[in-house]
Amino acid sequence: MQRTQFGEMACSIARTLDVIGEPWSPLILRDVWAGVLRFDHIQADLGISRKVLTERLNHLVEQGVLERVPYDARPRYEYHLTAKGTDLVEVLMVMTRWGDRWLAGEAGPPVLYRHHACGQIAHVDPRCSHCGRPMHAADVDLLPGPGAA
């Protein structure tokens, strides 16, 4: 929806919302990450209207998060994650962690992550890039950076 443009704000959260802030965009990325790559498959999996799916895919391609890749001599296309898009999946992984913890209820998480490096079922844990210790909301101060308005 988003009549207001967030991209101009001096805030990386707002700018990120300009890319994936519309409803459906994160779920489209999730599908592509999980291997649901084609228009009709995504449409059926999500139950999204074809019109809106077209808009979202075009936007995500314009933003460099997805790329449109032919998979046949006929005009047939798949959507793949770019490096920029793959990086964005970390946001989804943290959302998954939160939903698992606060919304899954008795049934438990719908999806589990198995970490390649250790082979264990695990979840993502935010840590400090400098010292490696946990880095949660209360563990940081916010300071103006070089790109501050």
Next chain:
Amino acid sequence: MQRTQFGEMACSIARTLDVIGEPWSPLILRDVWAGVLRFDHIQADLGISRKVLTERLNHLVEQGVLERVPYDARPRYEYHLTAKGTDLVEVLMVMTRWGDRWLAGEAGPPVLYRHHACGQIAHVDPRCSHCGRPMHAADVDLLPGPGAA
């Protein structure tokens, strides 16, 4: 906007979007996290319409992410993060990381995080809760969990 309800899907991402998927919600959380706690202050800071701000705040309170706290004998209220909401800020921190990396450009990040534990300027780094090594999009397999549909 979101006529489609995501909350019923067997997906923690979709369920999380039901809480903070509408436009503005993440920015409202950001403001509260950063200490902008009152209706008029949030409204002025974001430039959001008062009507939509009322709706979003009510929704976030209903979802248990914010709480409405009186700060005066007069009917005056602030919004504070609950434990559930504080946990959700981790999603914002990862969004910040992504926006800083891919969208900030020459000017650099608008905001810096200083980690209390080490005192250094740093960013959040997703790691495996089991082995502590990096955990990015390509480092996991997705498996059906106990709450799968």
Next chain:
DNA sequence: CATTCCAAGTTCCGTAAGGGAACCCCGTTT
């Protein structure tokens, strides 16, 4: 050669949600 098939969109319409400005309520200050 004409018909059917299919993926991938595009078009159209009705409805619901956002934007903006004005208004309201209620306790306080002057």
Next chain:
DNA sequence: AAACGGGGTTCCCTTACGGAACTTGGAATG
């Protein structure tokens, strides 16, 4: 008694979503 100020509510207009039907372009079928 009048003005003030925070925290909303109401109204109208415009835009975006949902859904279904239609289109396009190349293959496969008969």
